[in-house]
Amino acid sequence: MNDLINLSLEQVHALALRALTVNGMGEDHARAIADTITQGQRDECHSHGLYRVLVCVHSLRSGKVDPVARPSVSRPAPAIVRVDAQRGYSLLAFQTGLPLLVEQARELGMAALVIRNCFHFSALWPEVEAIAAQGLVGMAMTPSHAWVAPEGGRRGVFGTNPLAFSWPREGQEPFVFDFATSAIARGDIELHARQGKPIPLGWGLDAEGRPSTDARAVLEGAMQTFGGHKGSALAAMIELMAGALIGDLTSAESLAFDGGAGATPCHGELVLAFDPARFLGNELDAGRQRAEALFAAITGQGARLPSQRRFAARQRSEREGVWVGRTLLDDIQRLIDDPHSPT
């Protein structure tokens, strides 16, 4: 029986940090990852919470990730901050580049943070939220592994290619969205396959390119994008912007690089920041009020803003801590007690 154990956010962070460092991850990487894992657990995005400790350690042991890589920063152009993650995880590279991104966006009006050669497993919302916390508008995108067919096609070319966006709001959580351009997460299809359940039409195609409700057939075929040819166009844009434009791998290249190891994808990431104060000058307040009027027009008719469920969970967790299954805690404890135990 899987009891639920109550942990404070500090306990979550300490546990993640310890499990990662004991397993050979450098202190600064482990801290950046523990930050994000704690945010995921806090917001009840369970697949991005403590569960990720297992995934990270598994990925570390695949030997492809450098657990002590030192991100190096360059500035190929005034508006471009480039951080080479040196085959480490992306999060320390992001934290390293963020202050420069913010500085350049404030100086120039907008700027780009290019992260290259990183292993990437995290959601993008913590990053665009970190940008919003500085009063800037954020946008972020990455390729992943080529599992998703273009509209009208039958073979995987695109990754699940998430797009995230944030708009800062005074005195409250930002407007944030973070969605995959695939119709659904790959994990959801895997779950259906494991349970032997059919999936809805629109999630994927079998190996012959036919729309299928058979989860196993779709895992051997290709996933579909959301929104037909429009979602497919967006997915292509993300390959171009966060792959070709930044000199890093497309989803097809990243999948080939993985070579069947099933590790966390290695590729790049593009993050953009826009400074409303520079766009609006002395009209900044009017611009903010205009955004608030938009949000009120949405929520005033009973529709939800994106991320509202996550923010409600956040408030709960900050008040009451989080509840974690004992099985997961036992698995993590085993990684701490015996760094050679299987993941």
Place this chain on the structure above:
Amino acid sequence: MNDLINLSLEQVHALALRALTVNGMGEDHARAIADTITQGQRDECHSHGLYRVLVCVHSLRSGKVDPVARPSVSRPAPAIVRVDAQRGYSLLAFQTGLPLLVEQARELGMAALVIRNCFHFSALWPEVEAIAAQGLVGMAMTPSHAWVAPEGGRRGVFGTNPLAFSWPREGQEPFVFDFATSAIARGDIELHARQGKPIPLGWGLDAEGRPSTDARAVLEGAMQTFGGHKGSALAAMIELMAGALIGDLTSAESLAFDGGAGATPCHGELVLAFDPARFLGNELDAGRQRAEALFAAITGQGARLPSQRRFAARQRSEREGVWVGRTLLDDIQRLIDDPHSPT
């Protein structure tokens, strides 16, 4: 009977130019609009071709558009070029700002062109294609009129809010998409209403917020976004980026400003340009080849790139001229012969 008349692209341009100037539009505005109308006719986007001459003249006569407005340029920050269209049409403002946008993107790596106070009726692909013609990556977005409900809502808040993107390709047409974030164009629903035909579920809601196949009921209710909550999030992003961030009207404000006149929407536009040469430096060729490999992986499995039909029409039109219905030509000729004739 509506015969088709063959016209060269030069004839299309001259006809549009003459009809606009005779009806009081300044020469430089008329030339910018005739350029775009010719591109629309050439690419067989008929609603953006010569037909637009009628719409433009109608809008001119509504008295809201200044037909001789002088766009004024400012630079609120190094990466931001702002053109105030001064209540004129957007296209001259775009042409005025484009060289500065290109210059700043090459200098800084990326830059934004903000167009404010413009009347906007054109597709965005001519603008992102103009950016690609300079070897830059382009992105453009605008709000419109608040006809589209947020996912989970029932009343219009968003415009049809198009998003356009271009990637330059050597020796051939760029990769370009330009799509509305509404499920379908409003004109398509109007056409079904006029013909008394049902529309598919997913296009819109009746006034009570119920999904409806009744085109008239949807025109009195609200349109839907494409792609459910993801398309809805994108539509909100466009309100924020090309409305609140740039200090111009949201789609709700633009609809209120129109006050039932049914004129071309007045609002702003955001155009972004990214310089691959600055992002990639001496890896520019590798980045271009990576993009070409992506395109080949799409077309190699029988899927299409966006805009392919348009480019095929373009080749045909450049070779053989275009075919225009006599009724439309007669209507335009009437506007030339008698500038007081009804539109």
